[in-house]
C-alpha cells in the first residue's frame with residue numbers, strides 16, 4: 495500500500511506509525527499516511543514561526559508564489575484528483591474541478607489589491623489603517639472538500655504574510671499531503687507545513703502557544719471546542735461550520751424549470767456540502783409535481799465508484815457518517831415519513847445510499863431538524879409562506895438558504911427574510927473567490943473569501959503620523 499508523508503520545514507517526513515485511509519466505495523483501506531506526534535507539531539509550528547520572519551516582509555514575492563501555487567496545482571491536478579476521488583468518494587471529474595477550483599483561489603488572491611485606508615491626510619496629520627499579518631495560522635479542514643477548502647485558507651493567509659500549519663481530516667488526508675508535496679517546490683521552507691493524524695492532532699494545534707490564529711472548517715460541535723481552546727490564549731478564530739440550509743419554493747414556479755437545480759442543490763457531492771439544500775419547503779399545490787420530478791431524477795442517477803467515468807454520485811465518505819444518515823432515514827420512517835425513492839443502502843461494503851427523498855415529515859423529525867450531510871432530502875409541505883419562513887429560521891444553523899420563484903424580485907424580498915450568511919435566488923451553492931462566505935448563528939464566526947476573508951488573516955494597525 496502506498497504511504498504518504500507530511501511536509502515539515504520544506505521536507506517530506508514520514509513516520510513508522512501509519513494510519514490507514516479507507517476508500518469509501520469499497521469500505522477498505524487503499525493507502526496509509528504518516529501519523530504526527532507532539533514533536534512534529536512543535537517542529538512544524540517552529541518552522542512556520544521562523545519562516546514568518548522573512549515571508550511577512552516581501553509582498554511581491556508572496557504574490558508571485560501564489561501564482562506559482564496556482565500553476566503547479568493545475569499541473570498536478572490529475573494526480574491529486576485520482577487520490578481525492580479514492581479517499582473522498584466523489585466522481586473523479588468533480589475531484590478535478592475541485593483541484594482547478596483551488597488553483598483559481600490561489601490566482602485570485604495573487605492579484606487581489608488591498609489598499610491602506612486613509613482616514614485623514616490634511617497636512618496636519620496622516621492617519622492610515624493598515625492590515626498586518628497575525629503570524630502562524632493553524633488551518634484545520636474537513637473531509638467533504640479537502641483541497642478547495644484548504645485553498646480558501648492558504649491563499650489569503652499567505653497573501654497577508656502569515657505562515658501555516660495545516661491539518662486535514664483523518665478521513666481524507668492524502669490529497670492534502672499531495673498538495674503539500676506540490677507546493678513544497680514553490681514555497682520557501684516553513685511557509686506551509688502539513689501534518690496528518692487524528693482529531694487529537696487538531697486539538698493539539700489549537701492549544702499550541704505559537705499559533706496565533708485558527709482557521710477552522712468543520713462541524714458545529716468541533717467548532718465550539720476550537721473556540722474554547724482558543725480562548726485561553728486569545729487566539730483569533732474563523733469558524734466555518736455546519737448548515738441545515740432551507741430552500742423555499744414559491745407557488746409560482748414551474749416544477750419542470752426547477753427540478754434539476756433543486757436536485758443537484760441537495761445531492762451534489764452526495765449531499766456532503768456545508769451549504770447544500772438540506773430541507774426543501776414546497777407549497778401544497780406544487781408538492782406532488784415537484785416530488786414526482788425529483789423522484790424521476792433520483793431514479794436515473796448513476797451511483798457508484800468515483801473512478802468510473804459515468805458515476806454521478808459517489809458514496810458517503812465514512813462509516814460513522816453513513817450510519818448517521820441511515821439512522822436519520824430510519825428515524826424519519828418511524829416518525830411517519832414516506833420514502834419516495836431510495837432509503838436502502840446498496841449491497842456490498844461501500845457506503846452507498848442512493849438519493850433518498852422523504853415526504854410527510856416536518857419539525858421535530860431529526861432529518862429536518864439536524865444536518866444530515868448525506869444523500870437524504872426531506873420535503874416539507876407548507877400552506878402559508880409565513881409558516882415556511884418561520885420553520886426555515888427556527889434553527890441554530892444559518893449558513894445558506896434559497897428561494898425559488900418565477901418572479902425574482904419577489905424571491906429577493908423573501909430571501910432576505912432568511913437568517914443565513916448567504917441567500918440565493920433560483921440557485922443554491924454558487925460560490926466564488928470574490929464573495930464572502932460564512933454563517934449566521936451556529937454556522938460560524940467570521941467569513942472566508944474576498945477582501946473580507948483576507949481581512950480575517952490580518953490585524954488592524956493604525957499608523958498615525960503628525961505632520962505639522
Ligand code: NAD
Nearest residue numbers: 635636637662663693696697712713716734735736737768
Ligand atoms: P469535524 O468537525 O468532525 O472535523 C473537522 C476537522 O476538525 C478535522 O480535520 C478533524 O480532525 C478536526 N478536529 C476534530 N476534533 C478537533 C478538536 N478537538 N480540535 C481541533 N480540530 C479537531 O467535521 P467533519 O465531519 O470533518 O466535516 C463535516 C462538517 O463540516 C459538516 O458539519 C459541514 O457542514 C461542515 N463544513 C462547513 C463548511 C463551511 O464552510 N461552513 C464547509 C465544509 C464543511
